[in-house]
Amino acid sequence: MVEITIRKRPRTDAVVTQRKFFKKTARGKVIKVIRERYLRNDVSCGIEHCGLCESGSEATLPASGAFDHELYPNGHLIVPDTNVFLSQMDLMESNSFNPHIVLLQTVMEEVRHRSLPLFNRLKGLVKAEDKNIWVFYNEYRSETAVIREEEETPNDRNDRGIRKATAWYNEHLSLARPPIRGKLQPPLPTAILLTDDVANRQKAEKDRIPCISIRRYVEGMKKSGLLLDLLSTAGEEIEPTKAVAARQVLYPAYLPMSTLLAGVKAGQLHQGHFNANQYNYLEGNVPAPAFSKPVLLVGREHMNRAVQGDIVAVEIFPESEWKAPADEVVDQEATLRNDDASDSEEEREDDEALAEQKLLAVEAAKRRAAERQPTGRVVGIIKRNWRSYVHSEARYLNLQYVFTPHRRYVCHIDSTSLTSSNTTSLSQQTVFATPVSRLLPRIRLRTRQAPTLVGQKILVTIDRWLATSRYPEGHFVRALGKVETKEAEQESLLLEFDVPYRPFGKAILDCLPQQGDSWIVPPKSTTSPEWRDREDLRELLICSIDPPGCQDIDDALHARLLPNGNIEAGVHIADVSHFVLPDNPMDHEAAARGTTVYLVDKRIDMLPALLGTNLCSLRPHVERLAFSVIWELTPDAEIVNVRFTKSVIASKEAFTYEAAQLRKDDPNLNDDLTKGIRLLNSLAIKIKAARMAAGALNLASPEVKIQMDSPESSDPIDVEQKELLETNSLVEEFMLLANISVAKKIQETFPQTAVLRRHLPPPKTNFEKLQDILMKRKGMVLDVSSSGALAASLDKCLDPSEPAFNTLVRIMATRCMLSAEYFCSGSVSRDTFGHYGLASPIYTHFTSPIRRYADVLVHRQLSAAISYTTLHPSLHSKSHVERTLDVVNKRHRMAQMAGRASVEFFVGLALKARGEKQTVTEDAFVIRTFRNGLGVFVSKLGIEGLVMFKREIQFDADKYTITVPSDNGDTTISVFDKVTVRIEVEKDANTQRGKVKMTLVNPINSSAL
């Protein structure tokens, strides 16, 4: 074994500590590294006018300490341990929490290792003007540095270091102010260790180090008031009251992290993301690679406190105990209405548990043997979705790179859980917060402002979920405003989907061109950096085609006949990478945002507006920098040649899809621009035909357009379906072609780190149910053996009497697929590069760099591939590209969900407005049958709903039918039937949350059923 010693600034007189660790080299060799640390005596304590430290001038902590705490009348300062920052960041960030804080280097380092998002918030705290935080480099000061002892865990070593530093501060405070003869010694302030770790406190007390728990500390503050609401219960010990001591354990204990990791490694346990069932709160599943169907979890005990998105470890039951999912809608709110938030009346808990047991037993009897799937239980949680840090043992799983946002949930307070509704009293009560998302359990919350929070949207975090508590416990973060006001709804939507929406800061805006709005392409010259190696395409008849009102135009096109009879076609994309340089604040921000988010009435930009809607927007009649892909194609759309070049263009026109269509179809127009559009159109038709012949899928998702009253009022007046024109397809085909051509080029040049996009083929089992339904209801066969076979069989799913049927089947088939994702070419095997939906062996995103960060990376790689620039070192690093794309993928998914939720909200508003004038009834298709209801899809509105029956109905799971008995004979309804529903938007009486309620009008009226 090679031994390397890194020596820093050799100083013979310094105290030396040594740290040994092992490192694997790029070639796989293990080497031992010894790092020596030289300790000093001039690390400042931060106390003003300290006579013992050298650099007292920057010191910020008053020598007398702070006097706002009843337990410390002589003044104090606090030394928080690492967990305080990991668990109590909401408290630390509050404007009303301003103690004098010593932040130890040990603590900073530990926070950095545990969670980058929390570390960034901590850095923000240190900089904040209203905070008084001194960073003390305890590891560098000789009296406070500690060396890990043998048999000591890193955690214990750090705790010891924190205690030692606290003790040192107390000693230092007394030494710094020696008694002056003849004068009364003023009382000395105390340095207090702030920690919720009971063991740490016990050790501190033994060494006579003052210490306190966080709750006790906040309670003793002179203006504790609402600060107590912000407290996380995470690290708190359970109060030893009688009720708690007698508390029943409701869930099995988790296995230790090391056992989980070993079990997963050995294949005895399976690891995956927990998905809650949106229809049935008593069921969830965990997709695990070892099984073709996800692992089913039945009952709350087996889900064992897993929350949507957690990474869990599951144990699989013997095959004889496997089950099928229950076809039943089980609503948490309806079932648990009488549950008591305060959790004091245990009998009620038992009643409820009993009812739940019964429900499960009834369901179990009805489950169908034919659809059994692997079934198991959660034995531990590897990463909590709601926690922005990982378990210290799981740290080395590379999970620290897992995107860890600060999960906060938008909730409503359930008014029935209040014990007092007196708005003037500030007494603490325990209440239920019901998350907006149906996938989450209710959260138990202690708050002093419950009565004023009823009827508002509030933000809540989950802190812990003890085995003795039926529900997770959390704390209140802040109120978002009254339910159904647009401001509250919009902000809650952005928070719910973790969309960063703060205005761009100064450091970011400083990266923009100094000329701002008046920036122009400089006059053509050989010395101008803008014109270096750029083709002058200003004379080409280039135009853009976009939806009406599009402000961020990132693509434009042209086509012309060549003398040899072939056609030149070009796609010109805004040259965003000219303005967004790697590794500056603007680049970091764009990478963190990942994508622009489109809501119905708002757009949250990835890049500052100056770029997005001006300098990089390919507006007509102005010169713009572009990145061009230019093909020579035969009249049959065969590619003869493709080249890539940086360019300067001047678009001649910005068309809407409709205007371009009209122009193309007008027989009286024969100018060159119109001819260009016709050429593009005829090529697009052939390119599409070839793509379809290769097996590309024509997928469908419900798309609707919200009609606004006026741009200012943003009151929706109606919803209509989006109409697609030929010109939509024209643009789409050329964008696909550009993306494919660019993908090939960057993959050839950078086989290890090319940024690509793929769509994995769906597991065949995903289609089983849809295939069965189609066969039984319509006698139709869905062939899923390949994307081509699927495309062909989808084309045949036609119902002559129902034109919308085919679209419905496509929507249902699309839901059986996986979603497309960005990946780094060197990280996956070559045969998994393909894009299933597009039937293309390779694909990427190049055409929207204004609004997608992946495209910015692709532009940089293409630019280097044509030797226009050199590639930034970060894009040569596989792990850097992987990490960046991991964030981008997640942001992308969240943005899609936020967009859909925004549409849903506005559809709700439009329905409400319509409902005030008349009853709203619409046609709907049945897409699912349940034991107690129907799932329906209203295509005109693009929304799904549930029709529930309170009365007993007959359910035939094999035939996908329900039968409603009545005096006039039975009515049978099955999947794919067209029905009519009445749609109402009603407010939930307890939470004030608006809900869409659907009742059947035809073939039967279900309002009384």
Ligand SMILES: [Zn+2]
């Ligand atoms: Zn000092």
